[in-house]
Amino acid sequence: MKGVRTLAAILLTMLLATAAWGGEQVLLQKVQGEVLVRPGVVETWAAARQGEELPPDATLKIGKQSAAVIIVGSTSKRITLPPEVIVEVADIRELTPEELMLKLTMQRVRASSYERKNKEMHIPSTTTFRGEAKDRRDALTDADPEEGRLHINGARVLYTNGFYSTSALRAMDVLRRYPMLATFDNRLLVAEALEKAALKSEALNEYTMLFQSGDLTPIQREVLASRIAQLKKK
Numbered sequence: 001m002k003g004v005r006t007l008a009a010i011l012l013t014m015l016l017a018t019a020a021w022g023g024e025q026v027l028l029q030k031v032q033g034e035v036l037v038r039p040g041v042v043e044t045w046a047a048a049r050q051g052e053e054l055p056p057d058a059t060l061k062i063g064k065q066s067a068a069v070i071i072v073g074s075t076s077k078r079i080t081l082p083p084e085v086i087v088e089v090a091d092i093r094e095l096t097p098e099e100l101m102l103k104l105t106m107q108r109v110r111a112s113s114y115e116r117k118n119k120e121m122h123i124p125s126t127t128t129f130r131g132e133a134k135d136r137r138d139a140l141t142d143a144d145p146e147e148g149r150l151h152i153n154g155a156r157v158l159y160t161n162g163f164y165s166t167s168a169l170r171a172m173d174v175l176r177r178y179p180m181l182a183t184f185d186n187r188l189l190v191a192e193a194l195e196k197a198a199l200k201s202e203a204l205n206e207y208t209m210l211f212q213s214g215d216l217t218p219i220q221r222e223v224l225a226s227r228i229a230q231l232k233k234k
Contacts (some may be wrong), residue, residue, distance in 0.1 A: 040058070069081070082157070086153070104169070107169060
């Protein structure tokens with residue numbers, strides 16, 4: 001446990017020493033329907049305003065039958081946000097290979113810590129009061145899986161618009177926090193995003209683990225076998 005904390009602290013220090021997770025400043029060009037914004041660490045959502053300039057720490061949430069269009073400041077790139085997505089402005093940027101590898105390592109440290117906590121929760125204890133074990137399990141899971149689904153949808157929007165690095169990181173984080181969302185399509189998104197981000201070995205590892213996970217249809221196995229074979233040739 002101490003070793004994990006030490007490694008996490010070292011990686012965090014390295015992360016702060018590199019480019020900050022700042023994202024791009026964006027302009028909310030068009031708002032249609034329910035479009036909400038949450039600045040920084042604020043917990044509550046507020047209605048977004050057309051023409052509003054969003055800081056790098058803002059988060060956008062698009063409701064059902066709604067949409068928004070944002071303009072990325074540095075490139076003037078126009079991005080359409082479809083219904084039922086959550087996108088963090090900090091994810092709308094390209095990462096250097098060094099940043100991506102560092103953030104991937106941080107993701108693995110968090111995943112390892114999360115798995116350890118889950119294992120500890122299932123260890124019987126004579127000092128545990130009735131109901132306490134359930135409370136601990138609930139504390140380690142997110143209350144609303146629907147929000148996880150919106151984040152995964154946001155990761156797909158990032159992928160569609162060429163932000164492969166942050167798409168992979170966002171999807172990995174969501175699947176870590178919401179294991180029930182680790183479907184074939186969502187895990188495939190991680191592998192494809194890593195491949196597009198030119199991380200051959202990491203993508204190959206994700207494809208292989210998914211191939212070995214079982215419960216795949218013949219078409220899914222064929223898709224994965226093809227991707228694995230192509231990566232091994234490169």
